[in-house]
Amino acid sequence: MSNADAQRSEEAQQDEFEQDLPEQIAVRLAKRDRLNELGDAYPVALPITHTIDQVREAYPALEVDVATGEFVGLAGRVMFQRNTGKLCFATLQAGSGQRIQAMLSLDKVGEEQLELYKELVDLGDHLFVSGEVITSKRGELSIMVDSWKMAAKTIRPLPNLHNELGEEYRVRHRYIDLIVRDRAREVVQIRSKVMQSMRKTFAERDFLEVETPMLQTIHGGASARPFKTHSNAFDTELFLRIAPELFLKRAVVGGIDRVYEINRNFRNEGADRTHSPEFAMLEAYQAYGDYNSIADLTQALIQNAAMDVFGTHQVTLEDGSINDLGGEWARISMFESLSAACGVEITPETPIAELKKIADKEGIEIDHPLHGKYVEELWEHFVKGDLVNPTFVMDFPVDTSPLTRNHRSKAGVVEKWDLYIRGYEQATGYSELVDPVIQRERFVAQVQLAASGDPEAMKLDEEFLKALEFGMPPSGGMGMGIDRLLMSLTGLGIRETIMFPLVK
RNA sequence: GGGCCUCUAGCUCAGUUGGUUAGAGCAACGGACUUUUAAUCCGUGGGUCGUGGGUUCGAUCCCCACGGGGCCUACCA
Numbered sequence: 001m002s003n004a005d006a007q008r009s010e011e012a013q014q015d016e017f018e019q020d021l022p023e024q025i026a027v028r029l030a031k032r033d034r035l036n037e038l039g040d041a042y043p044v045a046l047p048i049t050h051t052i053d054q055v056r057e058a059y060p061a062l063e064v065d066v067a068t069g070e071f072v073g074l075a076g077r078v079m080f081q082r083n084t085g086k087l088c089f090a091t092l093q094a095g096s097g098q099r100i101q102a103m104l105s106l107d108k109v110g111e112e113q114l115e116l117y118k119e120l121v122d123l124g125d126h127l128f129v130s131g132e133v134i135t136s137k138r139g140e141l142s143i144m145v146d147s148w149k150m151a152a153k154t155i156r157p158l159p160n161l162h163n164e165l166g167e168e169y170r171v172r173h174r175y176i177d178l179i180v181r182d183r184a185r186e187v188v189q190i191r192s193k194v195m196q197s198m199r200k201t202f203a204e205r206d207f208l209e210v211e212t213p214m215l216q217t218i219h220g221g222a223s224a225r226p227f228k229t230h231s232n233a234f235d236t237e238l239f240l241r242i243a244p245e246l247f248l249k250r251a252v253v254g255g256i257d258r259v260y261e262i263n264r265n266f267r268n269e270g271a272d273r274t275h276s277p278e279f280a281m282l283e284a285y286q287a288y289g290d291y292n293s294i295a296d297l298t299q300a301l302i303q304n305a306a307m308d309v310f311g312t313h314q315v316t317l318e319d320g321s322i323n324d325l326g327g328e329w330a331r332i333s334m335f336e337s338l339s340a341a342c343g344v345e346i347t348p349e350t351p352i353a354e355l356k357k358i359a360d361k362e363g364i365e366i367d368h369p370l371h372g373k374y375v376e377e378l379w380e381h382f383v384k385g386d387l388v389n390p391t392f393v394m395d396f397p398v399d400t401s402p403l404t405r406n407h408r409s410k411a412g413v414v415e416k417w418d419l420y421i422r423g424y425e426q427a428t429g430y431s432e433l434v435d436p437v438i439q440r441e442r443f444v445a446q447v448q449l450a451a452s453g454d455p456e457a458m459k460l461d462e463e464f465l466k467a468l469e470f471g472m473p474p475s476g477g478m479g480m481g482i483d484r485l486l487m488s489l490t491g492l493g494i495r496e497t498i499m500f501p502l503v504k
Numbered sequence: 505g506g507g508c509c510u511c512u513a514g515c516u517c518a519g520u521u522g523g524u525u526a527g528a529g530c531a532a533c534g535g536a537c538u539u540u541u542a543a544u545c546c547g548u549g550g551g552u553c554g555u556g557g558g559u560u561c562g563a564u565c566c567c568c569a570c571g572g573g574g575c576c577u578a579c580c581a
Contacts, residue, residue, distance in 0.1 A: 022513085022514060022532095022550080023513095023514085023532065023533085023549075023550050024514055024531070024532050024533095024550085025514080027532065027533075028532095065539090080540095080541070080542070080543095081543095082539095082540045082541070082542095082543050082544095083537090083540090083543090084536095084537050084538060084539080084540070084543080084544090085536070085537040085538065086537080086538045087537090087538035087539065087540080088538095088540090089539075089540050089541075089543085091541075101540085101541080103538095103539080103540090105538060105539095106538070107538085122531095122532090123531070136539055136540075136541095137539045137540090138539065138540070138541075140539090140540085140541070142539095156514070157514045157515080157531055157532075158514085158515085158531085159514070159515035159516080159530090159531085160514085160515050160516065160529080160530040160531060160542085161515090161530085161542075162515095162516080162529080162530060162542055163515070163516035163517080163529085163530080164516080165515075165516080166515085166516075166573090167573080167574075168511095168572080168573050168574080169515080169516095171573095176515095222581085223580085224580065224581085225579095225580085265581085267580070267581075269579065269580045269581090270505090270578085270579060270580065272580095274580095274581075275579095275580065275581065276581095279581070281581085424581090425581060426581090427581095428581085456579090456580080479581085480581095481581050483581090484581070503572095503573095504571095504572070504573090
């Protein structure tokens with residue numbers, strides 16, 4: 001297509017755009033033009049002296065019909081309008097959600113400015129007003145406007161504020177959701193404060209925050225299907241990371257003894273109420289720690305976050321129920337809790353055939369070559385549902401945990417825990433496997449699994465093994481889903497804790 | 505991946521057992537109103553009924569395909 005053709009087609013598209021406009025958008029575009037004729041529909045600077053929050057704070061409880069003598073200039077989004085012939089009311093909203101009323105009367109602003117206001121200001125516009133802080137005859141804290149200016153003209157109408165938005169509209173137009181729904185703003189604030197709190201806890205313990213590669217030539221550190229992409233410069237296949245683990249361990253080899261990363265992981269798997277294809281993950285490693293010390297750290301991170309953000313360890317969830325995160329969290333053994341729950345002694349030596357018999361009796365279908373897979377499935381069936389309070393489930397089967405050290409005294413299990421809160425897996429922690437010879441054997445076993453068709457089996461990462469061969473100190477490590485943590489702290493679904501979840 | 509449900513105005517929703525011109529509230533437009541709080545009152549406009557095909561004299565409604573969304577189910581954190 002030639003440049004001229006391209007331009008013509010662009011103009012055609014522009015015409016089409018303007019012809020097909022919904023009535024309200026056409027009307028607002030005309031108002032925008034009018035504002036630009038008179039001045040500027042989008043001025044770069046406005047003489048703002050106060051925020052809405054500041055004015056509200058300064059006058060928490062004025063009597064009815066008071067004039068304070070204080071003159072302010074402030075701006076906010078017009079959320080409601082109530083116009084009478086010679087007196088207009090507008091409710092202005094700040095980004096914080098704070099609101100204040102603006103009043104425009106004929107004798108203060110004059111006929112021309114009042115008429116222009118009525119003609120050009122719509123719901124949703126950002127409006128600047130300057131005038132005296134007063135209360136109305138009904139006691140509403142207000143600005144008695146001397147002059148007003150459009151701060152930013154909106155072209156699309158806000159949805160009506162008297163019905164809840166549909167779920168799909170909320171997710172696809174989160175910026176609207178944030179404007180009209182207090183809870184949406186609150187969740188963003190909570191998430192930010194939780195991150196601040198966790199970084200503070202880490203800093204107090206001398207952990208360094210680092211960033212490791214998201215684009216990787218070999219994906220590792222977890223069992224999951226990766227997203228694939230391609231590098232033109234290197235002409236090679238790349239993977240979006242499924243976990244940062246193998247790079248954070250390289251950092252520990254390098255002497256970054258206390259290290260953590262909070263960043264995104266990507267897993268090419270199903271999405272539902274508790275899973276998102278991209279999700280925020282915290283991983284932390286502590287040299288000369290083990291799975292006990294890292295469990296202590298995990299408990300501290302979550303309890304500090306609850307205390308810093310909500311001022312209590314007993315957090316109230318969306319449905320009104322209480323999630324009690326207080327006290328020392330229980331630590332139970334996977335094999336012992338499973339044995340107790342199903343009434344049969346189950347150990348790492350229990351033959352697969354016997355485990356299969358129990359599974360069949362319970363109506364659980366398992367088709368997997370690994371002993372540990374049966375144990376974990378049975379455990380989830382018998383025990384998981386009953387775990388409401390925070391609980392560390394300790395000492396997992398060896399064959400499903402290729403990056404974890406063998407238990408120091410119990411045969412057939414590794415030093416790994418999963419943290420469950422309200423029945424959801426919240427975090428996992430290890431005494432890290434640092435023996436490069438055993439690590440190589442574990443990877444080889446994974447490669448065999450992959451050869452037998454398991455798409456989630458780990459790949460053998462020679463560069464990571466080489467790093468281990470230079471000596472990694474004994475370490476504890478943990479990983480925690482941030483979105484999941486937010487769910488535990490609020491009771492919301494994952495798509496509400498992520499500001500912009502993936503939508504088709 | 506499998507099953508069930510759903511898509512109507514800017515937003516939230518009615519509705520049509522297939523029949524002339526598809527409705528409401530808020531929003532918009534015109535008018536009245538100097539203390540409103542979803543202001544009120546009078547009037548007006550606004551729709552490819554998700555998209556494409558089929559059945560029919562006639563389809564927004566019935567059928568098929570496709571697309572978006574939701575719930576359940578399976579895998580994974």
